[in-house]
Amino acid sequence: MGGLGDPVVRIDVEASDGAARAGRVHTARGSFATPCFMPVGTRAAVRALSSADLEALGAEVVLANTYHLMLRPGADVVAELGHLHGFMGWDGHVLTDSGGYQVFSLDPKVDDHGATFRSTYDGSTHVLTPEGAVRVQQLLGADIQMVLDVCPSLPSPPEVVRQAVERTAAWAARAVEAHRPSREAGGTQALFGIVQGGVDATLRAESAQRTVALGFDGYGIGGLSVGEPRHELLPALEAALAELPPDRPRYLMGVGDPVGLVEAVARGVDLFDCVLPTRLARHGTILTGAGRLNLRNAVHARDPGPLDPDCTCTVCARWSRAYLRHLLMVQEPSVLRLATLHNVHWILRLVERVRCAIGDGDLARVRAEVAAVYP
Amino acid sequence: MGGLGDPVVRIDVEASDGAARAGRVHTARGSFATPCFMPVGTRAAVRALSSADLEALGAEVVLANTYHLMLRPGADVVAELGHLHGFMGWDGHVLTDSGGYQVFSLDPKVDDHGATFRSTYDGSTHVLTPEGAVRVQQLLGADIQMVLDVCPSLPSPPEVVRQAVERTAAWAARAVEAHRPSREAGGTQALFGIVQGGVDATLRAESAQRTVALGFDGYGIGGLSVGEPRHELLPALEAALAELPPDRPRYLMGVGDPVGLVEAVARGVDLFDCVLPTRLARHGTILTGAGRLNLRNAVHARDPGPLDPDCTCTVCARWSRAYLRHLLMVQEPSVLRLATLHNVHWILRLVERVRCAIGDGDLARVRAEVAAVYP
Numbered sequence: 001m002g003g004l005g006d007p008v009v010r011i012d013v014e015a016s017d018g019a020a021r022a023g024r025v026h027t028a029r030g031s032f033a034t035p036c037f038m039p040v041g042t043r044a045a046v047r048a049l050s051s052a053d054l055e056a057l058g059a060e061v062v063l064a065n066t067y068h069l070m071l072r073p074g075a076d077v078v079a080e081l082g083h084l085h086g087f088m089g090w091d092g093h094v095l096t097d098s099g100g101y102q103v104f105s106l107d108p109k110v111d112d113h114g115a116t117f118r119s120t121y122d123g124s125t126h127v128l129t130p131e132g133a134v135r136v137q138q139l140l141g142a143d144i145q146m147v148l149d150v151c152p153s154l155p156s157p158p159e160v161v162r163q164a165v166e167r168t169a170a171w172a173a174r175a176v177e178a179h180r181p182s183r184e185a186g187g188t189q190a191l192f193g194i195v196q197g198g199v200d201a202t203l204r205a206e207s208a209q210r211t212v213a214l215g216f217d218g219y220g221i222g223g224l225s226v227g228e229p230r231h232e233l234l235p236a237l238e239a240a241l242a243e244l245p246p247d248r249p250r251y252l253m254g255v256g257d258p259v260g261l262v263e264a265v266a267r268g269v270d271l272f273d274c275v276l277p278t279r280l281a282r283h284g285t286i287l288t289g290a291g292r293l294n295l296r297n298a299v300h301a302r303d304p305g306p307l308d309p310d311c312t313c314t315v316c317a318r319w320s321r322a323y324l325r326h327l328l329m330v331q332e333p334s335v336l337r338l339a340t341l342h343n344v345h346w347i348l349r350l351v352e353r354v355r356c357a358i359g360d361g362d363l364a365r366v367r368a369e370v371a372a373v374y375p
Numbered sequence: 376m377g378g379l380g381d382p383v384v385r386i387d388v389e390a391s392d393g394a395a396r397a398g399r400v401h402t403a404r405g406s407f408a409t410p411c412f413m414p415v416g417t418r419a420a421v422r423a424l425s426s427a428d429l430e431a432l433g434a435e436v437v438l439a440n441t442y443h444l445m446l447r448p449g450a451d452v453v454a455e456l457g458h459l460h461g462f463m464g465w466d467g468h469v470l471t472d473s474g475g476y477q478v479f480s481l482d483p484k485v486d487d488h489g490a491t492f493r494s495t496y497d498g499s500t501h502v503l504t505p506e507g508a509v510r511v512q513q514l515l516g517a518d519i520q521m522v523l524d525v526c527p528s529l530p531s532p533p534e535v536v537r538q539a540v541e542r543t544a545a546w547a548a549r550a551v552e553a554h555r556p557s558r559e560a561g562g563t564q565a566l567f568g569i570v571q572g573g574v575d576a577t578l579r580a581e582s583a584q585r586t587v588a589l590g591f592d593g594y595g596i597g598g599l600s601v602g603e604p605r606h607e608l609l610p611a612l613e614a615a616l617a618e619l620p621p622d623r624p625r626y627l628m629g630v631g632d633p634v635g636l637v638e639a640v641a642r643g644v645d646l647f648d649c650v651l652p653t654r655l656a657r658h659g660t661i662l663t664g665a666g667r668l669n670l671r672n673a674v675h676a677r678d679p680g681p682l683d684p685d686c687t688c689t690v691c692a693r694w695s696r697a698y699l700r701h702l703l704m705v706q707e708p709s710v711l712r713l714a715t716l717h718n719v720h721w722i723l724r725l726v727e728r729v730r731c732a733i734g735d736g737d738l739a740r741v742r743a744e745v746a747a748v749y750p
Contacts, residue, residue: 043701043702043705043707044698044701045702045707045709046709047707047708047709048708048709049709050694050709050712050713051693052689052693068705072701072704072705073676073697073701073704077676077677077697077701080677081677081679081695081697081698082679087695087697087698087701088698089693089694089698301448301452302452302455302456304456304457314427318426318427318464319464320456320462322448322452322456322462323419323456323462323463323464326418326419326447326448326452326462327418327420329447329448330418330443330447332418332420332422333422333423333708333711333712334420334421334422334423334424334425334712336708337425337708337709337712338425
């Protein structure tokens, strides 16, 4: 029991394979299976998809971006329209980030109080503080909110990474204080802390310990997949995971490429989000069991076969590579959705295979298969 | 029985109200109800929709554009991939235009042989002849193909309209000759002639008589809604319809605004196509029972209600004006599809209401309702 009182989420681990675990996260809304890939719905919509599409795909959790939604349409508008679930017409789970990641990409003025930044929509000036991030996310009403953290890109000088750890810890404590009243009033919105520390294993461990000491509902590992090579990412991830309590969900933020996902699961991560599957789709890059496929290649112009012969998605069941490539080449907007449907289905099915493999004690096989075709 | 042998389509008129008629068109593929609005699938796709969407909407016939498809991906590619039905993954009916309308908008060099034009894709030079249009449309494999006609914009000098009628008649005869062998070989692809004549009732009647004399499976009325006011369109339409045989389908090309559609049905038209509902949707203009709605208007920013309170579409059932406006303002591609789904549903339901009203001898009421809210 931590600074927020009793946790409002619970993870039941149902199977494990080494450090990898498969289970269910239970919340006030219901539950979802883990490992879990969360499609990114930046502006309260996964690009090119509707919430009906997400339902049909079997997605269980969608991530939405606080930065974008606080500026457009505004958190108060979202709250008035039934919070994110009502606004989006989505009964599944929603997780919101704190806005920090986007704000720090805008080169903000940062001090102990918070981060001052200019809106990419209209140039207006805004301040994001740990308390403000909690308040905005309460208005957005996601099932899980994240604390405001300081996320340096990598590589960064050691003193920058150290300061990010310090400020993240101080802001995390303020976020707990800011969120506590709503929890004491019976609120069921979860708050996750975030571990920083760059690729320094010692700093990662320290950041994890200090975050855990504050008693969050779950833990994000942030500040990875921000420029560092994978051989530096994984040890940093391991150092953080070693300090996290097994009875809390663990979320690796911003990672969702096939190899990164599978390798992180193998080390004990439960939750993932990543724009990769959706962004790749919009550029005509298709995820398949044989690796990435560039749909623009002329070799597909007369190919009557599906995007991936082993895929069970509605797109592969109905349309050929030739047709989808045609739509892409003549810039028909429908192809954005069809390619996205396929890629999200593909990554969700990969996660499902990973879950089954953990149950079968066979995760090594899936890791080897993915590593053989993905960089 | 005309130059093509026995017709391969039949219209069964099941109800009438004045000149208006409701029935079914029967083809080798199956049948579809009339009056019928055909969504425009320019490049073998209705913009922002998939063929699964069209199925769910209950669309029965889709129009595809010969001009675009002969250039991208090429008629031979479409043929190789199962013609338009196989290529699009669409089991419903398809009608292809002849390409003439697009070609004539490119200011082509026209002589008795055909029209020479430059591709808008890569500037390459192409020639479209009556025989070539038949051949390309055979490769595309639509259920119904249209003859190559000459379509002047309005207003045009009388001699231009006269020459268009002459050349359209000569080209129609050549199209019949070009298509006859495939029909004699048992082919079931229908060929429709096209009536021209601008807004000159005498010329319209003459063009209709000369087209009918060639014995087509059905008749298009072309060259209307190309710049002339509605009070000039309707008499020209009536003059053409008066000459068309009642046992053949009648297709008013390029008209599909609510008033134009209802008024043309009242005069005996069976088939329509128009980009209006889909194009309006992509610009955020929504068709409703209370008239057009501009979704960009700030008044909708916090509106929890559906696009149209009387609408039964999947979009109105799930999402608010506020959410859809948000998607539009932040340029989420999904809103193109959602607004298009609504507008196509709305126009298809209008046609359904018109069909029912004809059966009830009550079309005047629908005409009055539509005229009260649409320009």
